[in-house]
Amino acid sequence: MTERPLRADARRNRERLVAEARAAFLADGTHASLEEIARRAGVGIGTLYRHFPRREDxxxxxxxxxxxxxxxxxxxxxxxxxxxxxxxxxxxxxxxxxxxxxxxxxxxxxxxxxxxxxxxxxxxxxxxxxxxxxxxxxxxxxxxxxxxxxxxxxxxxxxxxxxxxxxxxxxxxxxxxxxxxxxxxx
The missing domain is CATH 1.10.357.10 (Tetracycline Repressor, domain 2)
Incomplete structure (x- = not known):
């Protein structure tokens, strides 16, 4: 099964999540709060988990x-x-x-x-x-x-x-x- 390409807004959300996660992981370590990462990216925690079901992802x-x-x-x-x-x-x-x-x-x-x-x-x-x-x-x-x-x-x-x-x-x-x-x- 091939993945469908992300819509433009979903792609932007994913990019913001990754950017905020990078900043949070550098500042607070890899156990930084996922809720805080989502908040800083301007999305809800459900959006984070839709893109990244596990912290490891x-x-x-x-x-x-x-x-x-x-x-x-x-x-x-x-x-x-x-x-x-x-x-x-x-x-x-x-x-x-x-x-x-x-x-x-x-x-x-x-x-x-x-x-x-x-x-x-x-x-x-x-x-x-x-x-x-x-x-x-x-x-x-x-x-x-x-x-x-x-x-x-x-x-x-x-x-x-x-x-x-x-x-x-x-x-x-x-x-x-x-x-x-x-x-x-x-």
């Missing part, structure tokens, strides 16, 4: 939205003229999404979403490496681990809002390919 929709946003960004960045800047922008988006991923990943397996995210990163890293702008030894799994570490560091230091940017800057500068000078470093 709403979590899944929010998580998928995060993955799709990152993949869409990766496709857009793959067309940018400066492949190293595009890679840096993508890494910043991964770091910014860390909190959402951590909150949502504890309630759902992430293996199926990791593959397309890694492929998106490989496209961007490969472009930067082929352009001679990024170190050849860099790998996407390493970059994702570093992005996660930056996110965790930011979570551990909420009184230092500039920390993620400083750490990301260090990672990006360390990722930059070094020009060959002909001399060996000692």
């Amino acid at each position: 709403l979590l899944e929709a929010v998580f998928e939205g995060e993955v799709h946003a990152l993949l869409d960004l990766g496709r857009e960045l793959a067309r940018e003229a400066d492949p190293f800047a595009a890679l840096g922008t993508w890494l910043r988006a991964v770091v910014e999404r860390h909190r959402a991923w951590q909150a949502l990943a504890s309630d759902r397996p992430t293996a199926t979403s990791r593959i397309p995210v890694e492929q998106s990163g490989k496209t961007l890293l490969g472009r930067a490496q082929r352009a001679g702008a990024a170190r050849r030894e860099a790998t996407v799994p390493d970059l994702l681990r570093l992005a996660g570490a930056i996110g965790r560091a930011a979570d551990d230091a909420p009184d230092d809002p500039g920390l993620p940017d400083r750490l990301l800057h260090l990672v990006i500068e360390g990722l930059r390919a070094q020009p060959r000078t002909g001399k060996r470093a000692r």
